[in-house]
Amino acid sequence: MLKGLDELTATIYAPVQSQLSQVEERLRDLPRSNPDHLESLLTYALNSGGKRIRPAITLLASDFYPHDPEKPLVMASAVELLHLATLIHDDTVDNSDLRRGRATISHKWDKHVAVLFGDFLFATSATFVCDTNNVRVIRRFSETIMDLASGELMEYLNAFNIEQAWDLYHDRIHRKTASLFCTAAETGAILGGAPEPQIQALRNYGSNIGMAFQMVDDLLDVQGDSAELGKPVGNDLLQGVLTLPTIMLLERYPKDNPIEALFRDRGEDGKLRQTLDMIKNSGIVAECFEVIREYCDKATRSLDDLPDCDARRSLLALPGYIRERSR
């Protein structure tokens, strides 16, 4: 399956492949251009793999109109760096030892190093954005860091709270995940010289793609394979985090729901298994795909008025890739 996905991203990323390689190069240059005591941390953090989907969106969103090619490049690098910084703090807060099958910074070094090194990467990403010389873009970037942090905080403060309505869930995942996809697309559009309505269209695209992306992640957590995920199955539930399938399960079976006992007793293994089995046998997965498809459709419809070009075709193909991740 992984090979099929790699081929799919290769096709989707094709119009911006050379720019993406330049982004990689700029990230790989960071250990050399920083103080010695940061070298091993930077080298480790920047070789963590990942699909580079956010910088690809920035580059594709910038590729509709004539523009200075340098600016989307630094923006895409900043977007990926910011993403890496958030992962480091998230893993610290979630007590995660593994990410993509590798030890997390908080596990390989310790939590304190992870906090300070995450701060350093946040700030580094912000200095990259300054190279765009565009205050609107810089402001959106800072606001996005606020969203990401407040979304993670919402998740953490609401952990093990079973009473979470849908709007809280949507607000939370928009902040913690969709906001960066939204900003990746919007800033790409701004720096790519798009007219205002097209900027808004690409912003909507990013926002909806981001929601779909998080919901696919939610599904992967309950049905994935831990070796493929690079982290344990059911991790969200063990952290007390409600997700798309688990909120649906709570709605469908409000009485005697195993999640209640799981949250009350914090991680009783039998209840986790029971929850995952119930989701598998309930048809909820298909329903989740329905919701995900709606967000993907909203994303692609946002592009209706944009000119036809390679970048547009790639952005239209991206939802298919995102859905494919969870099959």
Next chain:
Amino acid sequence: MLKGLDELTATIYAPVQSQLSQVEERLRDLPRSNPDHLESLLTYALNSGGKRIRPAITLLASDFYPHDPEKPLVMASAVELLHLATLIHDDTVDNSDLRRGRATISHKWDKHVAVLFGDFLFATSATFVCDTNNVRVIRRFSETIMDLASGELMEYLNAFNIEQAWDLYHDRIHRKTASLFCTAAETGAILGGAPEPQIQALRNYGSNIGMAFQMVDDLLDVQGDSAELGKPVGNDLLQGVLTLPTIMLLERYPKDNPIEALFRDRGEDGKLRQTLDMIKNSGIVAECFEVIREYCDKATRSLDDLPDCDARRSLLALPGYIRERSR
């Protein structure tokens, strides 16, 4: 003593007192303008007291030439917010329960909340800076966050390492403390419309004042009163952090120095007492004051070519206040 200091700051801050009150107001407005789940955290963090010395420097540095008064105001607010954000992460990393006599965020909530809330404040400070609309200033601000984080990381990675030369110490405290004083003054000067040589002069002023400030903090740690400090005496030593007086002590008594045993056995109480007594009886405190005075003199000499005005007189008086803190 505290009253005398309060009177001193009142005199020094006089030329910018009304702007400083506006900074306070903007900070106090933050809980209202942010999502509900952040309200209690923001209210607690923004009522933590503090002398507001960094925003005062920004405002004073801006007060030499005609300029738009709004920009230094948002900058000063950003500088103070950034300072508060760094304290939250530093307290988390240092396992500190108390700051200025109050429970730290990591103690009152927990470390995970402190990490994410600190991130939120970092980002909020960065959005404040965007209101200056000045990319040079925004870039200096981001670079300063990089310095602060890398300085703290240097301190943490070198903890309990007795082999630290002077240049490592100077580099470390410049990053972790002086960099923000430097940026506070430099950005104030830029936004205050100062010509380039005066910007550099105020930058030097901030840098040297910041070094002196950290060295006074170093002294307070070995000779302060824990009730007045709001944290335990000898805390730096217990954290394995070498400071101005302790590096001097190691230099003067390279053999049988109690710090060696203290670092080896991690916090043996008798050795801490012995170290503090040795510093008291060695004349090292007077030597530290000599070094601090040199930095203060460099700071005031930086202002030689600036026009005489209330702001300049205040900046010239500030070193006296900073030295007075440790008597």
